[in-house]
Amino acid sequence: MTTSIKPVVFASVALATLTSAVILPILAPLVRSLHLTVQQGGWMLSISSLAMAAMAAPWGLASDRWGRRRVLLIGFAGMFVAYVLFAAVVRQGLSGLFAGTGLLALVTGARALLVAFLPAVPSAAQALMADHTEAGERAAGMALIGAANGVGLVVGPALGGLLALRGILWPLMLSGALCLLAFFVVWATVPRGTHVRAAVASPPVSPWRPELRRWLAASLMSWTAIVTIQIIAGFYFQDRLGLETAQVGPRLAAALTVTGLALIASQLLQARVLRWPAQRMVIAGSAAWIVGLLVLLGTFSLAAYVAAFAVLGAGAGFMMAGSMAGASLAVPTDRQGAVAGLIAATQGLALIAAPAASTALYALDRMLPFAVLAALLCALAVLFALPTLATARE
Secondary structure (H helix, E strand, C coil): CCCCCHHHHHHHHHHHHHHHHCCCCHHHHHHHHCCHHHHHHHHHHHHHHHHHHHHHHHHHHHHHHHHHHHHHHHHHHHHHHHHHHHHHHHHHHHHHCCCCHHHHHHHHHHHHHHHHCCHHHHHHHHHHHHHHHCCHHHHHHHHHHHHHHHHHHHHHHHHHHHHHCCCCCCCHHHHHHHHHHHHHHHHHHCCCCCCCCCCCCCCCCCCCCHEEEEEEEHHHHHHHHEEEEEEEHHHHHHHHHHHHHHHHHHHHHHHHHHHHHHHHHHHHHHHHHHHCHHHHHHHHHHHHHHHHHHHHHHHHHHHHHHHHHHHHHHHHHHHHHHHHHHHHHHCCCHHHHHHHHHHHHHHHHHHHHHHHHHHHHHHHHCHHHHHHHHHHHHHHHHHHHHHHHHHHHH
């Protein structure tokens, strides 16, 4: 891989993740401060995420045709505008100018604009990584993207939790400022004309291709797990530990910071030492998630929850990097943007289904979302382990 490209990809992904992760500690308090129910918050996230699922694949195709640099710039610029609008709507909601169904519609619309631009960044960055890695080092390259995600998950929640002490709007304003910063970083560092395609389009990549669909399933499952934890953890911490609303943000920020540190450590270990193939990464990640979820279900202390989040962070890194590497290796070199867009679309699909499903399950029983998630991850681990077992028997 070209050495100069490594920090470019790393910085782009880290800043994109950071801008999203800054607001994670305030999601649950924000929903309740706007006098929305838990289920309304879930529906807001699910409905607005339709935009992400719809736009992810087109952004991937756009990076194949227009070049990685242009798509990265459009993504960060669009996210900046969306955060400005989102913060304005939230401010009016907190003041009482908007309320009820009208407020829910406005918040949903503002977030839909945000997540419509969000997949432009990971799609172009993943494709840029694939452009500059050989097949044998693809998993290690995608592990660097995983580590960049970890950096964003470490710094973002820490900043968000600290700013939440000053007011719930501060993390939103910081997110907008970081998008603007990321725009200028990309402008200054990504070479012009990075992978501009010829005018003739290649055949589209079908998500149902036999060699591709299980990697997409792994990516969908990993994002479903991540989104479920992001949405439910704040409510779970508050209800299981008996916390006040103001206490949730800092404690959740600490847990998410540990998650990011574990993700970074696991991916640096993968990139520099382990160099596991993609299939083994998915199996290891699924197993780690199952262990972490069992700890969350079986304990009642903040220390145990933080330890569980560390295990979940390591597992998330392996699952995301493994699914990205496996999908990338399953398609030709001229379709890397397209397959990166499909991987990003799985995040959008997870953001549609997981918030509504997890909050509905939580309304029935606070332990049910984690139990269902553990069962699904067991099925994923078996799906990937069976080919390995069959090969070993032969």
